[in-house]
């Protein structure tokens with residue numbers, strides 16, 4: 001009995017791939033200082049889907065950008081798989097972003113003169129352990145549209161190409177900043193279904209910023225930010241699939 005309990009505990013023990021400690025960020029704007037992060041402690045666990053919620057200006061993008069190595073903090077540390085990113089050189093950070101981080105933003109930033117498949121291939125050509133671009137497009141449901149140019153695709157389809165591009169390098173973490181911000185709810189749900197599928201099938205740890213409280217129901221955990229602080233962390237004992245979300 002004891003032994004099986006132990007096994008169960010070991011099997012469910014969560015591994016933190018990111019450890020954020022005492023993170024602050026002060027933007028200097030001439031005379032005015034903006035305190036975007038005021039001491040954030042947070043872990044991200046392997047394979048989980050986390051939603052970051054909070055009002056405009058609460059520090060969500062600042063936090064995600066620092067985790068993704070796009071920006072550095074004013075103080076505090078971010079550790080990725082035991083490596084302190086805050087001590088990394090610019091070159092090491094570039095390497096970190098290139099190998100380990102997939103980004104998805106509100107605007108898709110596809111190259112207009114390249115097809116969906118070519119937009120994905122740009123990344124796989126320089127990645128160390130890439131997926132086949134066709135497989136990345138298949139997981140987001142775009143196999144049929146791989147030879148289309150961005151102008152021939154809807155906003156939701158373009159965002160799914162952007163997701164395929166982000167996952168095609170097999171990143172350890174996928175960071176999404178308002179990926180449905182420019183989409184209507186029906187299209188947004190299709191995009192969220194693609195993210196959910198990536199998370200479930202590839203096991204990619206995913207952090208998803210949104211203003212939309214309803215989206216929180218698809219997360220394993222929901223982290224609320226308020227004025228540069230984490231105000232609440234909730235665990236969803238039962239998460240909904242994106243198809244069950246309504247807003």
Ligand SMILES: Nc1ncnc2c1ncn2[C@@H]1O[C@H](COP(=O)(O)OP(=O)(O)OP(=O)(O)O)[C@@H](O)[C@H]1O
Nearest residue numbers: 027029034036054055056057058059060061062063
């Ligand atoms: N590059 C910058 N220079 C100066 N101030 C900045 C910069 N980036 C963000 N800020 C400020 O830092 C604070 C946090 O911004 P951040 O973009 O992280 O918020 P957010 O939660 O992502 O908001 P939103 O939901 O509107 O995207 C805001 O007051 C913002 O004006």
Ligand SMILES: [Mg+2]
Nearest residue numbers: 060061062177
């Ligand atoms: Mg933001």
